[in-house]
Amino acid sequence: VQLVESGGGSVQAGASLRLSCAASGRTFASYGMGWFRQAPGKEREFVAAIRWSGGSTSYADSVKGRFTISRDYAKNTLYLQMNSLKPEDTAVYYCAASRTLYSGSYNSPNDYAYWGQGAQVTVSS
Numbered sequence: 001v002q003l004v005e006s007g008g009g010s011v012q013a014g015a016s017l018r019l020s021c022a023a024s025g026r027t028f029a030s031y032g033m034g035w036f037r038q039a040p041g042k043e044r045e046f047v048a049a050i051r052w053s054g055g056s057t058s059y060a061d062s063v064k065g066r067f068t069i070s071r072d073y074a075k076n077t078l079y080l081q082m083n084s085l086k087p088e089d090t091a092v093y094y095c096a097a098s099r100t101l102y103s104g105s106y107n108s109p110n111d112y113a114y115w116g117q118g119a120q121v122t123v124s125s
Contacts, residue, residue, distance in 0.1 A: 001025045001097045001114040008093065008119030015085050019119055021078040021095030028076040032103030034112055035069060035080045037091035037121075047093070048080060049105035058105040063089075085123045092118040 007019040019035070034049035048059045048069035057069050068081040078095050096112035103111070 001028070001031065003095050003097060003114055003116035005093065005095055005116040005119035008121045010122040010124065011085055013086055013123055013125050015123075016081070016083045017085065017121060018082065019080040019093055019095075019121070021080075021116055023076045023078065023097065028071075028097075029073050030101045031114075032098035032106060032111075033069075033071060033078045034096045034098075034106065035078075035093060036096060036109060036112075037089075037093045038118075039091040042091075044094070044109055046107040046109070049107060050078070051105045052098070052102050056105050058107060060107075082121070085121075087123050087125045090121060090123050092120050094118045 002024045004022045032052045035047040036044050037047050038044040046060050050057045050069045054071055066084045070079045095116045097114040099113040
């Protein structure tokens with residue numbers, strides 16, 4: 001699976017952004033997908049995940065109610081809608097595909113084997 005993120009940028013606090021992750025290669029529909037982020041000097045952290053079937057999602061407490069993960073099977077694309085952005089959301093955001101097929105919405109980076117190159121999101125106050 002090859003993953004390419006897009007949609008990052010620099011915004012003011014309170015604004016919205018939508019990240020996209022285009023998948024190619026093996027069957028996108030069979031993989032659980034996730035979003036992670038890494039701020040300078042910090043470890044990569046879980047943001048959101050979605051089951052391979054799309055029927056289950058999970059979120060980090062810090063983004064719950066503000067971010068929404070979704071997937072479009074026809075377009076082989078994963079999305080992360082980010083609303084009410086805060087300066088602490090500033091990070092490089094990565095999409096990832098699960099290590100195994102037909103996976104759930106996992107929150108550990110160890111459950112993912114395929115990663116995109118990252119998209120920078122900068123939120124200023």
